[in-house]
Amino acid sequence: MxxxxxxxxxxxxxxxxxxxxSALYPWAFAxxxxxxxxxxxxxxxxxxxxxxxxxxxxxxxxxxxxxxxxGPIYQMQRIDRYREVxxxxxxxxxxxxxxxxxxxLNRLRDxxxxxxxxxxxxxxxxxxxGKTLPSIPEGIEPVIRFKNPIGGSVIWDDAVKGTIEIxxxxxxxxxxxxPDGTPTYNFCVVVDDLDMKITHVIRGxxxxxxxxxxxxxxxxxxxxxPIYAHLPxxxxxxxxxxxxxxxxxxxxxxxxxGYLPEAILNYLARLGWSHGDAEVFTKEQFxxxxxxxxxxxxxxxxxxxxxxxxxxxxxxxxxxxxxxEATKPFAHQLGIDTxxxxxxxxxxxxxxxxxxxxxxxxxxAKLFYLPAPVHSAEQIAANIxxxxxxALKELIEALQNSATTKEAYxxxxxxxxxxxxxxxxxxxxxxxxxxxxxxQTPAIDSVLVVLGRDExxxxxxxxxx
Numbered sequence: 396m397x398x399x400x401x402x403x404x405x406x407x408x409x410x411x412x413x414x415x416x417s418a419l420y421p422w423a424f425a426x427x428x429x430x431x432x433x434x435x436x437x438x439x440x441x442x443x444x445x446x447x448x449x450x451x452x453x454x455x456x457x458x459x460x461x462x463x464x465x466g467p468i469y470q471m472q473r474i475d476r477y478r479e480v481x482x483x484x485x486x487x488x489x490x491x492x493x494x495x496x497x498x499x500l501n502r503l504r505d506x507x508x509x510x511x512x513x514x515x516x517x518x519x520x521x522x523x524x525g526k527t528l529p530s531i532p533e534g535i536e537p538v539i540r541f542k543n544p545i546g547g548s549v550i551w552d553d554a555v556k557g558t559i560e561i562x563x564x565x566x567x568x569x570x571x572x573x574p575d576g577t578p579t580y581n582f583c584v585v586v587d588d589l590d591m592k593i594t595h596v597i598r599g600x601x602x603x604x605x606x607x608x609x610x611x612x613x614x615x616x617x618x619x620x621p622i623y624a625h626l627p628x629x630x631x632x633x634x635x636x637x638x639x640x641x642x643x644x645x646x647x648x649x650x651x652x653g654y655l656p657e658a659i660l661n662y663l664a665r666l667g668w669s670h671g672d673a674e675v676f677t678k679e680q681f682x683x684x685x686x687x688x689x690x691x692x693x694x695x696x697x698x699x700x701x702x703x704x705x706x707x708x709x710x711x712x713x714x715x716x717x718x719x720e721a722t723k724p725f726a727h728q729l730g731i732d733t734x735x736x737x738x739x740x741x742x743x744x745x746x747x748x749x750x751x752x753x754x755x756x757x758x759x760a761k762l763f764y765l766p767a768p769v770h771s772a773e774q775i776a777a778n779i780x781x782x783x784x785x786a787l788k789e790l791i792e793a794l795q796n797s798a799t800t801k802e803a804y805x806x807x808x809x810x811x812x813x814x815x816x817x818x819x820x821x822x823x824x825x826x827x828x829x830x831x832x833x834x835q836t837p838a839i840d841s842v843l844v845v846l847g848r849d850e851x852x853x854x855x856x857x858x859x860x
Contacts, residue, residue, distance in 0.1 A: 398430025399594050402456075403584070405437045406448035409645035410455050412697065413599070413629035413637040416663045420626065421597040422461045423664075423685040433591055434466035439583060441471075455646035459656050459663075460678060465591075470583050477578035480586050480616070481539055481571060489615045490571060492537035493520040494529075515567035516540070536574035541582070541612055543568050549607035554624035554687040556600070561607040569608050581605055585612045593621050597687075600625040624687050626667055627694045637697055653725055653752030655713070658706040666695040675708050707751045715744035718756075725757035736764045741845045745837050759837075763845060767854050768832035775858050778834075779825040786815040786822055787829075787859050791852060799848050804840040829858045 400421035404414060418434075425432040434456070438444040453467060470477075484490035495503075495516070504514040520528060521542060543566050550560045571582035578586075584605075588596065603625050610620045629637045637643045644652075649659060660678055668691065670676070670684040710718065719733075719740040726733050733739040739760070746759040770778075779787070793807035812822060823839045830851060836842050843851050 396594055398425055398428040399433065399592050400425045400430065400597060401433040401435050401588075401591065401593050402461075403435040403437050403587070403598075404452055405440060405443075406445060406452060407440055407443035408448060409647070410448075410452050411637060411643040411645055412649075412659075412663060412666070413643065415455060415459065415646060415659075416629060416666050417598055417626065418456055418461055419459070419660065419663050420624075420668070420685075420690070421595065423682050424595060424597060424687065425464070426682045427685045430594075431464040432461075433468065433593075434463050435468045435587060435591070436466075436470065437580065437583065438469055438471050439577065439580065451645065451647060458646065458650060459660050468587075468591075470587065473583075473587070474578070476590070477583055477586055478572075478576060481576075481578065481582075484541070484571070484615070485539065488522075488542070490539050490541050491520060491522055493540045493568075493570075494532055494535050494537045495519055496532075496535055513565075518568060521568055538570045538574055539572035540568040541571050541608075541615070543608070543611055549610050551606065551610060551620065551623055553603075554595075554597075554622055555627070555690050555692055556603070556625055559603070559606075563607075563611070566608060566611070569612075571612070581608050582612060585609050585616065585618075588621060589613060589616060589618045595622045595624065595687075597624045598626065600627055622687075624690060626690065627692060629666055630694050630696045632697055632699060634696065643697075653754035653757075654702070654706050655709045655721065655753070658702070658709040661709070662702045662705050666697070667691045675705065703751050710747050710750055710753075710756070713747065715740050715747065718747060718753075719743040722753045722756045722760070725753050726760055729757050729761055731757065731760060731764045733764075737845050737847065745841050745845050749837065762831050762833070762836065765831075767850070767857075768830075770829070770832065770858060774832075778828040779858055783817075783822065783825050784859055786811055786817060787825060787855065789814065790822065790826070791855050791859065794843070794848060794852060794855075799844070801840045801844050804843045808840065825858075826855065830854050 402418040402421055404410065404418075422432045424430075434453075436449055436452070438449070449467070456463075481490065485492075493516075500516070503517060507514045520537075521540070522528060544563050546563060548560045548562050550558065553559050569581060570579055572578050587593075606623055606625075613620050631637045631643060646659075657678065660681070661676060664681050665674070668685070668689050670689060673680075673684075676684075722743055723733050723739065726739070742760045742763050743756055746756045750756045750759065790807065790811045793811055794804065797803040797807045808819070808822065811817075812819060824834045826839055827834050827836050827842075830836075830842070830846065
C-alpha cells in the first residue's frame, strides 16, 4: 500500500498547537512510510473562512518544516466535482431531494425532544418501494439527503481507540447538498478522500461522530474506507479543551515570542505520542520512530513550562551562527544594530546557555550595543569601593599584557585576586559596573572576549583616573 495522508483544516480561525498536532502526525506517518502528505483546505463555510487563516496555516506548517507533496487543495475549487457526484447519487438512488422546510424540521425536533426522543430527520421524503411521497410544495428548493442504510451497524478498527461500532439506527439521512447546491462538510470529505486516494485519516477525536456517516457514504460510492486514527483532545493547562476561547496561542504568537520551530515540533510530538523515555529528539529521529501503535489514547495536557524548558534545550544546543540569524529580527525590533559593535554571533553564543527564548537573547544582547556608560563621581564612589581601585589598576595592566582569550583573561583575574587577597565577586562586580553600569552579566572573562579588549580597557580606565 502506498501511504497517503492529509491535513484538512477549516480556515475559520487561527491555528493553535492542538490543530498543528493534527498536521504533525499524518505528516510524520507519511514521511516514515515514504508516502504522500496532502494539505486540503476545507473552505466551504464561506461566511467564516478567510484568506488570512489560510495564510497562517501555510506559514505555520512551513515554519515547522512540514513539507507538502500535494496542495494546498481548496474545496471551493472542487464544487463542480461535488455536484457531479451528487447528480450521480441521485441517478443511482443513493440520495434524494427533501422538501421539508426549516420550520417543519424545527417542529419535528421540538416534538421529538418533548417526547424525550433523539432529534433526527424522520425520512418523510425518503423514497421506498410502495411509499407515496407528499406533493412537492411550491417555492421550496430541496436539500439533497443521502439514503443512509437501515439496520445494522458501522464498525471500524480505530488505530487509537480500538474497535468502534455505531448502529445505523442512530444515524438519519444526512444532508449532502444545501438548497443552493452547496455541498456539505461530511459529503465533501468523502469525495476528497476517495479522489485523493487517502489511506490513513489521522485527526482529532471530535470527528469520531462524523466517521460512521463518512464510511456509509464512502461505501455507497464504491470506495474502501481508510484506516482511521482519532487523536485524543489536547487540554489547556486548566484542563479545558484547547481553543482560542480558552486562551490558546496561535502559531504566529509562538514565533513572535521567540520559540524555535524545532522545539515546538518536539513538544507537539510528545502531546499524545512517545518513544520510550525520549524527551528531546530531532525531527529526523521523530520520523524514524513514529508509528500509529505509539499514539496515546488519553487526553494530552498542554504544559507551557515544559515547552519553555524544551525551547531552552534547543537554544543551548543550537549552532551559534544559525541561532544568531534567528535572533537578529528580535534584536532589530529592540533597536540593536547587529552589524556594528561586537560580533553578534559571539554575543549570542555567550548568552544562549541562560536564555529560554530568542527574545531573552536579544534583550541580553542590548548590553553590548549600548554606548559606553558615563559614570559620575558619586556613582563610581557608590559602586566601586576605593579599596578596590589598586586591584582594578593592576587588572588593567594585566589585561593589556595578556592574550585576547577567555583563558588568558581568567588567568589575569586570578593573578590579581591572589595578589590582593580578594574573592572573585569583590573584583568582578566593580568591573561589570565599570563596563556596563550594571552588576549582572554573564561570566566576566567571556564578556571581555565579546566586548573586545580595547573597548573594555577604555571603559575600565575611566573609573580609575
